[in-house]
Amino acid sequence: MIELDRVSKVFGAPPGAVRAVDQVCFRVEDGETVCLIGTSGSGKTTTLKMVNRLEEPTSGRILVDGQDVQTQDLIRLRRSLGYVIQKGGLFPHRTVAQNIGLLPRLEGWPADRIRARVEELLDLVSLPPERFAQRHPHELSGGQQQRVGVARALSLDPSHILMDEPFGALDPLTRDSLQEEFLRLKSRVGKTILLVTHDLDEAFRLGDRVALMHEGRLVQIGTRVDFRLRPASPFVEEFMRSHLDGPGEALALDLLDPQAQVVPMGENPGGSGPLLFLDTNGLLEAVAAEADGPRHENPPTLAASARRAVALEMLLETRLPALGVLDGQGRLLGAVTPTSALRGLQKT
Amino acid sequence: MRRLLALLAMALAILAAWDVAPARAEEPRPLVVGSKQFTEGRLLSEILAQLLEARTDLRVVRRMDLGGSRVVFSALQAGEIDLYPEYTGTGLLEILGAPRSGGPEETLRAVREGFLQKYDLVWMEPLGFNNAFAMVVTGEKARELGLRTISDLKAHPSLRYGISLEFLERADGWNPLLEAYGFPQEGMTVRGLQHGLAYEALTAGQIDVTNAYTTDGKLERYGLVALEDDRGFFPPYHAVPVIRGEILRAHPEVGRTLAMLAGSLTDRQMQHLNYRVEERKESFEAVAADFLKGRGLVQESRPLPARGRSGSFLQYLAEHPQETWALVRQHLTLTGLAVLLACLVGIPLGIGITRWTPAAPPVLAAAGVIQTIPSLALLAFLIPVPGLGLGGRTAVLALSLYAVLPILRNTWTGLRGVDAGVLEAARGMGMRPWQVLTMVELPLAVPTIMAGLRTSAVITVGMATLAAFIGAGGLGEPILTGLYLNDNVLILAGAVPAALLAVLVDLLLGRLEGLLAPRGQD
Numbered sequence: 115m116i117e118l119d120r121v122s123k124v125f126g127a128p129p130g131a132v133r134a135v136d137q138v139c140f141r142v143e144d145g146e147t148v149c150l151i152g153t154s155g156s157g158k159t160t161t162l163k164m165v166n167r168l169e170e171p172t173s174g175r176i177l178v179d180g181q182d183v184q185t186q187d188l189i190r191l192r193r194s195l196g197y198v199i200q201k202g203g204l205f206p207h208r209t210v211a212q213n214i215g216l217l218p219r220l221e222g223w224p225a226d227r228i229r230a231r232v233e234e235l236l237d238l239v240s241l242p243p244e245r246f247a248q249r250h251p252h253e254l255s256g257g258q259q260q261r262v263g264v265a266r267a268l269s270l271d272p273s274h275i276l277m278d279e280p281f282g283a284l285d286p287l288t289r290d291s292l293q294e295e296f297l298r299l300k301s302r303v304g305k306t307i308l309l310v311t312h313d314l315d316e317a318f319r320l321g322d323r324v325a326l327m328h329e330g331r332l333v334q335i336g337t338r339v340d341f342r343l344r345p346a347s348p349f350v351e352e353f354m355r356s357h358l359d360g361p362g363e364a365l366a367l368d369l370l371d372p373q374a375q376v377v378p379m380g381e382n383p384g385g386s387g388p389l390l391f392l393d394t395n396g397l398l399e400a401v402a403a404e405a406d407g408p409r410h411e412n413p414p415t416l417a418a419s420a421r422r423a424v425a426l427e428m429l430l431e432t433r434l435p436a437l438g439v440l441d442g443q444g445r446l447l448g449a450v451t452p453t454s455a456l457r458g459l460q461k462t
Numbered sequence: 463m464r465r466l467l468a469l470l471a472m473a474l475a476i477l478a479a480w481d482v483a484p485a486r487a488e489e490p491r492p493l494v495v496g497s498k499q500f501t502e503g504r505l506l507s508e509i510l511a512q513l514l515e516a517r518t519d520l521r522v523v524r525r526m527d528l529g530g531s532r533v534v535f536s537a538l539q540a541g542e543i544d545l546y547p548e549y550t551g552t553g554l555l556e557i558l559g560a561p562r563s564g565g566p567e568e569t570l571r572a573v574r575e576g577f578l579q580k581y582d583l584v585w586m587e588p589l590g591f592n593n594a595f596a597m598v599v600t601g602e603k604a605r606e607l608g609l610r611t612i613s614d615l616k617a618h619p620s621l622r623y624g625i626s627l628e629f630l631e632r633a634d635g636w637n638p639l640l641e642a643y644g645f646p647q648e649g650m651t652v653r654g655l656q657h658g659l660a661y662e663a664l665t666a667g668q669i670d671v672t673n674a675y676t677t678d679g680k681l682e683r684y685g686l687v688a689l690e691d692d693r694g695f696f697p698p699y700h701a702v703p704v705i706r707g708e709i710l711r712a713h714p715e716v717g718r719t720l721a722m723l724a725g726s727l728t729d730r731q732m733q734h735l736n737y738r739v740e741e742r743k744e745s746f747e748a749v750a751a752d753f754l755k756g757r758g759l760v761q762e763s764r765p766l767p768a769r770g771r772s773g774s775f776l777q778y779l780a781e782h783p784q785e786t787w788a789l790v791r792q793h794l795t796l797t798g799l800a801v802l803l804a805c806l807v808g809i810p811l812g813i814g815i816t817r818w819t820p821a822a823p824p825v826l827a828a829a830g831v832i833q834t835i836p837s838l839a840l841l842a843f844l845i846p847v848p849g850l851g852l853g854g855r856t857a858v859l860a861l862s863l864y865a866v867l868p869i870l871r872n873t874w875t876g877l878r879g880v881d882a883g884v885l886e887a888a889r890g891m892g893m894r895p896w897q898v899l900t901m902v903e904l905p906l907a908v909p910t911i912m913a914g915l916r917t918s919a920v921i922t923v924g925m926a927t928l929a930a931f932i933g934a935g936g937l938g939e940p941i942l943t944g945l946y947l948n949d950n951v952l953i954l955a956g957a958v959p960a961a962l963l964a965v966l967v968d969l970l971l972g973r974l975e976g977l978l979a980p981r982g983q984d
Contacts, residue, residue: 168890192892203887207905216901217891267891276890 812873872914
């Protein structure tokens with residue numbers, strides 16, 4: 115577990131002092147991935163670097179597994195926290211195997227144990243050791259370098275990993291496949307991960323939770339549903355809109371129709387929007403275009419994470435006036451309607 | 463990285479083991495005869511040395527060709543040499559910095575008193591001749607313009623002057639001469655040049671007037687006319703052996719021996735001896751031995767090599783393989799040690815200023831300033847420093863001072879050029895500061911550091927020819943001798959191997975760079 119308790123960082127001295135991080139509190143639970151996101155200058159990278167003390171906080175405490183990082187030996191602390199940076203930060207004069215095996219070597223592991231560990235890690239990040247172990251970083255693609263960077267961070271099997279824009283410098287296709295791989299890896303190794311990114315899509319895709327920072331402050335921390343349905347401030351709302359409401363990027367969650375009303379069976383509210391009727395267990399039973407219109411029983415539903423294309427396809431196929439959207443726990447979040455499904459596609 | 467360290471350690475061991483001034487520590491202490499770097503000075507020193515060898519039981523060591531008055535005098539003061547022939551005028555005006563004090567007798571009395579009081583140095587009896595300065599023109603020019611005295615020069619403002627570098631700077635030299643004769647303040651064409659080159663320039667018609675010495679053997683050969691010093695400007699320059707008082711007290715026989723030479727040479731005789739060395743290409747040793755034998759001062763004469771030669775410098779090199787090889791070895795040793803010393807200072811200093819950056823601008827500036835100090839001035843400053851003196855140590859130190867800048871600067875540049883992301887990864891993953899330095903930063907900076915080392919080594923190979931000025935040997939020796947003997951073969955015999963060495967060193971270091979450079983760099 116990583117815990118930040120009212121952590122602040124001030125650069126420089128008054129009057130020119132800059133408060134880069136301001137009273138930030140949050141936790142990364144064991145096995146959880148939290149993505150720190152924000153505009154540049156929001157303090158997200160500084161926050162990350164204070165965990166492994168590449169930056170020292172001006173005030174506040176950071177605990178890793180309950181222990182204050184300030185009281186720990188710096189070198190031991192850093193070796194207990196895997197660290198991955200943009201472009202991998204590989205040592206260009208060392209082979210892949212030497213890069214990955216460096217910390218084990220400094221820890222005094224015997225050579226055969228190092229070799230075994232390197233091979234194990236290369237397998238883990240899908241780089242066949244016999245082909246990649248003896249290469250130098252410049253002989254690898256950007257994505258391969260980043261995989262080696264991840265393998266190197268895992269070499270001492272740390273329970274926590276800090277990642278600073280790990281996929282930031284990659285082309286979209288490579289980034290996509292590496293994100294996929296990250297999710298697969300995450301489920302296999304079960305690490306506690308704090309990851310900095312400036313890409314909101316990536317943050318929601320990789321993170322169990324997302325922490326949004328703005329001007330040094332933590333604005334909101336939560337899931338995608340939290341950010342969409344319960345934005346903490348107009349800034350969050352605006353941030354979500356500007357970063358997610360583009361063609362192709364929107365998910366069902368982002369396309370909820372505010373006109374749609376959820377009502378218990380039997381009630382008949384006023385208004386003109388489409389209606390979603392619940393049964394006595396609170397589950398969706400029927401949808402209707404309007405209060406007096408025909409009711410469609412047992413309608414199909416959409417997952418909150420379904421892409422816009424899926425929503426449109428289902429609307430066309432079913433000819434329903436609205437599709438219920440469910441979150442991961444099966445709770446009804448709202449509805450996508452033919453009007454809302456097209457939101458953001460027309461020029462206004 | 464480890465290979466680099468091993469290399470440095472090995473070189474350090476060599477430096478520690480190598481005694482660059484073997485003449486200093488021996489027992490019993492030999493008598494060291496020094497000389498200035500020009501024909502007459504060296505010839506007189508050779509005469510003194512041979513006489514002392516024949517007439518005393520002392521072992522005599524020669525440290526010839528030590529440059530100008532400043533350098534030789536510094537050496538005498540520091541006890542690096544025990545005696546050398548100096549001129550009364552030079553001693554008075556140049557070394558004591560005293561005003562002129564009349565004729566030959568007064569001048570001699572003044573330097574005797576001054577040197578004894580200030581330095582415990584004794585002026586012996588004058589050798590007889592007066593090697594005064596003179597302004598000379600070609601006989602042709604003298605007839606054409608009717609030049610007879612120095613004052614006559616004023617009537618011809620279009621004359622071009624080529625003045626030796628030493629004369630330009632002397633307290634009894636060029637500017638006071640102009641003042642004494644009332645030359646116009648401006649409008650004269652004056653170039654500074656090496657004295658040995660002035661005669662060629664004069665006969666080639668590139669200059670019209672130069673300064674010379676009245677006993678110069680070349681006056682006759684080039685048909686030059688010395689203009690009369692009609693205002694009595696030039697002080698008397700009688701040659702006198704100058705010796706450390708300590709030596710006279712410990713070895714009175716040295717004084718008695720030197721007294722045998724009192725008044726033994728006239729101006730014309732001296733001019734003739736100079737002529738034999740410079741124009742007839744006889745060796746210093748042979749001319750000196752001949753002179754001493756002729757005066758009955760030395761009975762038997764040693765077999766001596768003839769110095770007369772003709773042909774190209776290639777022939778010279780082919781005929782003197784051992785000498786050349788010894789000079790090359792000396793040259794390489796000087797260069798190698800200097801560059802090594804520069805590495806030992808420059809690399810750690812370069813690392814230091816990347817750790818503590820406020821020190822970087824002043825340190826780099828200081829290294830830059832050292833580069834601008836004229837090399838002969840630096841040598842003159844270093845000679846009196848205890849433990850340095852004449853010879854290898856001073857030369858190595860001076861050369862390494864010049865060699866330090868490229869190494870220092872490239873170390874600094876190389877380390878600062880290491881990718882920030884790589885450094886952050888190294889620190890963030892938990893490497894200790896010295897591990898980051900030795901395992902990441904230095905290996906990545908090796909190509910840049912090696913480039914600096916190459917530059918530095920090539921510069922030093924060239925600079926090391928100056929070591930000959932302070933008797934440290936190397937390929938500068940034949941160049942220097944060639945310059946004042948006006949002997950192109952000798953100059954080339956030093957210059958061409960030195961140039962080849964520079965190329966060779968650059969090639970070898972290039973190979974070494976290839977071996978040391980980290981793999982896997984684009």
